[in-house]
Amino acid sequence: MSWLTEYVRPKIRGFLKREVPDNLWTSCESCSQMILVRDLERAHKVCPHCGYHMRPTAMERLAWTFDNGEFTRIELPKVPTDPLNFRDSKKYSDRLKDQRNRSHLDESMVVAHGEIGGHAAVVAVMAFEFMAGSMGTALGEAFIAACRLAILQKAPLIVFTSSGGARMQEGMLSLMQMPRTTIGVEMLNDAQIPYIVVLTNPTTGGVSASFAMLGDIQIAEPQALIAFAGPRVIQDTVREKLPEGFQRAEYLLEHGMIDRVVKRGDLPRELALVIGLLTAGRAMSSIPTPGTEAA
Amino acid sequence: MRQYLDFEKPVAELENKIAELRQMAQGGEGINIADEIAKLSDKADKQLRTAYAKLTPSQKVQVARHPQRPQALDYIRELLTDYMPLSGDRLGHEDKAIVGGLARFRGTAVVVIGTQRGTEMESRLEHNFGMPRPEGYRKAQRLVKLAGRFGLPILTFVDTSGAWPGIDAEARGQSEAIARSTDTFLRAPVPVIATIIGEGGSGGAVALAAGDRVLMLEHSIYSVISPEGAASILWRDPKQAGAAAEALKITAQDLERLKLIDGIIPEPLGGAQRKPQTAITSVGDAIAAELPALTVLEPAALVRQRREKFLAMGRDAQH
Ligand SMILES: [Zn+2]
Numbered sequence: 001m002s003w004l005t006e007y008v009r010p011k012i013r014g015f016l017k018r019e020v021p022d023n024l025w026t027s028c029e030s031c032s033q034m035i036l037v038r039d040l041e042r043a044h045k046v047c048p049h050c051g052y053h054m055r056p057t058a059m060e061r062l063a064w065t066f067d068n069g070e071f072t073r074i075e076l077p078k079v080p081t082d083p084l085n086f087r088d089s090k091k092y093s094d095r096l097k098d099q100r101n102r103s104h105l106d107e108s109m110v111v112a113h114g115e116i117g118g119h120a121a122v123v124a125v126m127a128f129e130f131m132a133g134s135m136g137t138a139l140g141e142a143f144i145a146a147c148r149l150a151i152l153q154k155a156p157l158i159v160f161t162s163s164g165g166a167r168m169q170e171g172m173l174s175l176m177q178m179p180r181t182t183i184g185v186e187m188l189n190d191a192q193i194p195y196i197v198v199l200t201n202p203t204t205g206g207v208s209a210s211f212a213m214l215g216d217i218q219i220a221e222p223q224a225l226i227a228f229a230g231p232r233v234i235q236d237t238v239r240e241k242l243p244e245g246f247q248r249a250e251y252l253l254e255h256g257m258i259d260r261v262v263k264r265g266d267l268p269r270e271l272a273l274v275i276g277l278l279t280a281g282r283a284m285s286s287i288p289t290p291g292t293e294a295a
Numbered sequence: 296m297r298q299y300l301d302f303e304k305p306v307a308e309l310e311n312k313i314a315e316l317r318q319m320a321q322g323g324e325g326i327n328i329a330d331e332i333a334k335l336s337d338k339a340d341k342q343l344r345t346a347y348a349k350l351t352p353s354q355k356v357q358v359a360r361h362p363q364r365p366q367a368l369d370y371i372r373e374l375l376t377d378y379m380p381l382s383g384d385r386l387g388h389e390d391k392a393i394v395g396g397l398a399r400f401r402g403t404a405v406v407v408i409g410t411q412r413g414t415e416m417e418s419r420l421e422h423n424f425g426m427p428r429p430e431g432y433r434k435a436q437r438l439v440k441l442a443g444r445f446g447l448p449i450l451t452f453v454d455t456s457g458a459w460p461g462i463d464a465e466a467r468g469q470s471e472a473i474a475r476s477t478d479t480f481l482r483a484p485v486p487v488i489a490t491i492i493g494e495g496g497s498g499g500a501v502a503l504a505a506g507d508r509v510l511m512l513e514h515s516i517y518s519v520i521s522p523e524g525a526a527s528i529l530w531r532d533p534k535q536a537g538a539a540a541e542a543l544k545i546t547a548q549d550l551e552r553l554k555l556i557d558g559i560i561p562e563p564l565g566g567a568q569r570k571p572q573t574a575i576t577s578v579g580d581a582i583a584a585e586l587p588a589l590t591v592l593e594p595a596a597l598v599r600q601r602r603e604k605f606l607a608m609g610r611d612a613q614h
Contacts, residue, residue, distance in 0.1 A: 016419030083553070083609065084544050088529040137609040149321070166519045167499075168529060171543040172555050173609045175519040178498060179505045180609075182477045183602050206519070208470040211497040214478060228469040228498070237460045242375075247465055258466045 029054055030108035044264050053221050053264055055201065057103075058110040058127035060159055060173035065123055065268060074149060076106065077141040084171050088162045092169040095131070104290035109142035113149060117272020119279065120155040122146055126207070129160040135207050136167030143211060147193075148198070156194035156275050161212040165205020174206070183209040194278040196271065199226050199249065199258065217274055218258040219267075220249035228256075297569075300357045302346055306565075309339035343565045350514065352540035352549075356522060358514040359494045360456075363568040365575055366425075367394055367409025367452040372491065373572070374579040375400055375407060386435060388430030388467075392423040392459070393503075396437050400450060401583055403590075406442035408435050408503060409452035414491075426459040430474035432502055433495045436479040439487075448486040448590060450588060451503045454519065458499030476502035481601060484594030487580050490560070491515045491547075492567070507601050509555075511547035512574065513562040518545040555608055558585075 024037040030052035040047070044064050045054040054066070063069040086092040100106060108130040113122045124146040126133040143159070150157035166174040188195045193252050197215030199208075202225035209228050220226060227247040235242060245251045249261045299307040313335050320328045350358065358364075369377055375398035383389045395408035410427060413419030442449045458469055480487055480503070487506035495504065495517030504517075511517060520528075522540035527533045550556045560581045567574035589597065 081610065084542065086542055088539075088542065089531075107418065132453060140609070168520055168525055168543070170609075171545065172517060172550055172553065175497060175501055175517075176555055176605065176608045178501050179472075179477050179481060179605045182474065182481060182505075183605055186478065186481060186602075206498050209473040209476070209502075210477065213468075213471040213474040227465060227471070228458065228473065229465065233460045234465065238462060238599055240462065242462065246462070251466075255466050255468065257471060 018222050020090075046264050047071065050207050051222065051263070053223065055128055055162070058105065058125040059074050059127055060178065061125045062110065062112050062123060064264075065125075065158070065160075065271070066112070066114035066116060066121075067118065067268075070264055071112040072125070073110060073112045074145065075111070076111060076138070077145055079137045079141050082169070083137070083182045084169070084172055086169040086171070095169070099130050103127065105130050107138040107142060108133045108135070108167075109139045109144055111146040112151065113153065113155065116158070116268060116275060117270060119275040120153060121271075121275060122150040122153060122157045124159045126160060126162045128164075131167065132164035132208070133162045134164055134174075135177045135181075135205075135210075136168040136170040136174050137177065139167070140180045141179075144184040145183045146188050150193050151187060151191045152196075154191075154193070156196060156278065157188060158196045158198065158213075158271060159211065160198045160200055161203040161207055163203055163205065163207035163212075165207060175273070178206050178210040182214065185211050185214045194275065196274060198262075198267065202226070204228070204230055213257075216228075216278065219260050219261075219270065220252065220258050221264055221267075222249055222261055224249040226252050298361070300361065302354050302357075303343075303565075305533070306339050306342045306346070309335050313339070328552045340564070346435055347514075347565060348496045351537070352516075352543075352546055353522065353537040355514050355516055355546050356494075356536075356540055358566045358568070361493075361566065361568040362414070364454075364493050365567055365570075365571040366414070366454060367411045367492070369571060370452050370490075370578060371398065371407055371409065373575045374582075375405070376402075378407070380558035381438060381441075382434070383437075384430035385431040386430070386432035386433060388433075390423070390428045390431030390434060391421055391428040392425055392455075393431035393435055394422075395435065397447070400448075400586075401579070403448065403586070405448045405450050406438050407450045407452070408438055410455040410500075412454060412501070412502065416436070423459060425455045425552075426457060427455065427458050427499060428461070429467040429469050432469075432472035432476040432491055433501060435468075436476050438477045439476075439483050443482075443484045446485055448488070448586060449483060451487070451489040451506065453489060453491050453495050453503050454493035455496045456494055458502075473498050473502040475513050477505045480505040481605070482598060484598060485602070486586060486592075486597065487568075488585055488589070490578055491517050491556075492578070496521065500598065505601075505605070506603070507589050507597065508557045510558045510560055511550065511556050512545055512560050512567060512578065512583055514566050515547055515548055516545045517547075517556070518543055531544070549552050553609075 028047040031050040033049040082093040111124045196217045199220040204227045252258045378398040381396040410425045411422045412425030413422040488508045489504035489506035491511040522536040525539035526535040546558045563570035563573040
């Protein structure tokens with residue numbers, strides 16, 4: 001496994017403690033009320049007035065999730081760039097370059113390991129800021145790498161999803177990430193590694209119809225849009241009024257599709273609790289099922 | 296009545312003329328007409344051959360969606376015996392967009408699963424135009440597990456524009472149903488041969504096509520999004536569907552080059568819709584050729600190879 005030997009081990013600590021002037025204001029994307037930027041960051045981008053969960057960057061998510069904001073990112077596998085030589089109004093390879101410059105990320109997933117409530121954990125975060133968190137070969141490889149790391153470390157894998165769906169510029173290679181990431185989940189299942197999915201706003205399309213819906217435990221942030229087909233597509237197809245709160249986290253909870261809706265501020269504690277409980281049964285001997293022992 | 300596609304217009308004109316001449320021939324005219332018919336048939340044949348030798352991706356989209364193309368139930372009827380349809384997801388629903396059951400394929404007991412679009416309005420509505428709801432994917436999972444328990448190879452025939460984008464489908468967990476279906480196929484301890492017979496539409500198709508062998512008919516398509524959808528999202532212009540069809544690489548030939556499918560099944564001249572029987576037999580022969588190498592494998596080896604095949608995809612992809 002070459003990607004393992006390419007580990008980079010920078011302890012990224014407290015990088016978020018950048019200086020924010022005391023008098024800098026912003027407004028809530030939902031209720032429009034004014035908020036001090038400093039207060040918003042302290043509240044992990046949850047509006048203190050209406051509780052709206054604003055979208056964080058992948059790096060912010062990692063910092064909020066691990067104990068003391070300490071984690072180690074892993075180098076992710078390199079994949080062929082622009083395998084279809086795709087061009088719409090713009091060349092895909094140029095789009096990628098732009099996104100890399102703008103987001104300071106290589107691709108739409110970041111993987112790190114560290115501790116959550118004192119438990120070792122691997123965390124994979126989808127970066128919506130990188131091409132709307134779309135799923136292409138790089139993301140598939142990153143997710144599979146995260147699964148392998150979790151298995152090697154015998155640590156649970158937590159994935160934070162946020163995605164507009166498939167990376168259309170990779171055509172069928174993007175669609176094939178559905179079975180490929182599913183195989184990653186199967187490897188976790190076979191190794192009895194807890195796999196916890198935290199669905200964040202929005203999680204749609206091929207991501208929601210693959211690894212995002214295969215968690216041992218399914219958690220979602222309040223109000224997160226979670227859908228296979230987006231509301232607009234459905235509206236265009238059925239031409240009916242969509243129900244109140246349709247495809248939001250609370251709707252999925254009511255319809256039996258997820259386990260819990262958890263506020264952002266409560267997530268680290270919830271995750272620590274779940275990990276503690278799921279790993280407490282480790283002593284149990286595993287009973288192999290025919291045909292599933294291959295990993 | 297044969298339905299012609301727009302690029303088949305010259306063929307249509309010739310064949311209409313032939314039909315007219317035939318009618319005249321019945322009126323008693325002689326040998327001259329027979330000669331003329333032979334000449335025109337030859338010409339029509341050549342036209343068809345030329346057109347089909349270099350179909351553009353968007354022409355392939357039209358052929359793949361041709362309403363007279365054989366559908367899953369045609370393959371089941373012609374290729375299988377002792378077909379016993381099975382129904383229901385055991386969770387309160389039955390979805391006729393997905394058909395399937397127990398049967399024999401050239402003597403071997405199998406489980407068959409397919410998406411059925413329907414042929415006229417009544418059956419189209421019955422089968423929801425081949426767009427499955429979660430219950431369809433859950434029925435499929437049930438059949439895959441049944442096959443696994445009794446060691447029966449699984450054959451799937453995929454032809455769908457995609458999973459149903461409806462309120463009811465979302466309420467009952469379309470995403471989970473598709474994800475779990477893919478998972479269930481990948482874990483099947485028995486051979487899985489999936490054939491794309493028309494349109495392989497995105498996640499709704501992949502959920503039934505995570506197989507040891509994925510075969511495509513020569514003029515079928517398989518895509519992450521419809522060319523029309525890609526055109527309106529990426530080009531912001533629905534009229535760019537042709538460019539999108541080209542760029543997305545959705546033809547069997549492109550996908551074989553990208554090593555994302557395992558084989559192409561030739562279609563009769565003018566497409567499967569012209570000679571359904573020939574197309575169906577070719578599909579049967581292709582499946583029969585693949586099956587023996589898979590049935591000898593131990594369940595664990597089969598699952599491992601299937602996983603390795605999918606994991607290898609795209610790692611060395613170059614245009
Ligand atoms: Zn607010």
